Amino acid sequence: MNEFMDIAIDLSNDNFDKKYGGPFGACIVKDGKIIGKGINMVIKNNDPTAHAEIEAIRKACKRINSYDLSGCELYTSCYPCPMCLSAIIWANIKKVYYANTKEDAENIGFRDDYIYDFIKSDMNDKDILDLKGLNREEAIKVFEEYVDKEDKIEY
Numbered sequence: 001m002n003e004f005m006d007i008a009i010d011l012s013n014d015n016f017d018k019k020y021g022g023p024f025g026a027c028i029v030k031d032g033k034i035i036g037k038g039i040n041m042v043i044k045n046n047d048p049t050a051h052a053e054i055e056a057i058r059k060a061c062k063r064i065n066s067y068d069l070s071g072c073e074l075y076t077s078c079y080p081c082p083m084c085l086s087a088i089i090w091a092n093i094k095k096v097y098y099a100n101t102k103e104d105a106e107n108i109g110f111r112d113d114y115i116y117d118f119i120k121s122d123m124n125d126k127d128i129l130d131l132k133g134l135n136r137e138e139a140i141k142v143f144e145e146y147v148d149k150e151d152k153i154e155y
Contacts, residue, residue, distance in 0.1 A: 004029050004075040005097055011039050012077035020044035022110060026052040026076040028060040036060025053084035057091050067155055069093050078105050082115045
């Protein structure tokens with residue numbers, strides 16, 4: 001087994017005992033060293049975004065003082081949910097190793113399939129999420145100003 005995957009799995013086992021959230025663990029590695037670890041903290045923090053991968057990303061970014069995790073690899077005990085996949089992509093992580101599959105997660109009660117289906121659809125299923133545009137005329141003004149801003153930091 002891979003030593004970093006062992007750590008991600010150990011984190012998920014530890015979290016199972018702590019009951020901080022689901023049995024998920026993750027770590028982020030750069031140049032052969034762990035720069036961030038995370039466990040699912042949804043229940044402990046009352047935060048639905050506190051998934052193991054997100055927690056690991058937050059810690060890694062803080063540790064290297066950057067929002068950009070290019071050159072890093074993520075090891076996670078389970079295939080990332082859609083939210084975590086998005087965060088991984090935004091963080092510029094290009095390589096992810098996972099142990100359990102999304103089907104394994106579904107088998108223990110963690111269902112992401114309806115989110116994948118919503119994204120694949122026209123995102124117009126009001127039973128899942130009612131999305132409505134509002135006040136674009138006002139909001140677009142700051143976007144227009146942003147385009148011309150010379151000292152902006154693009155990411």
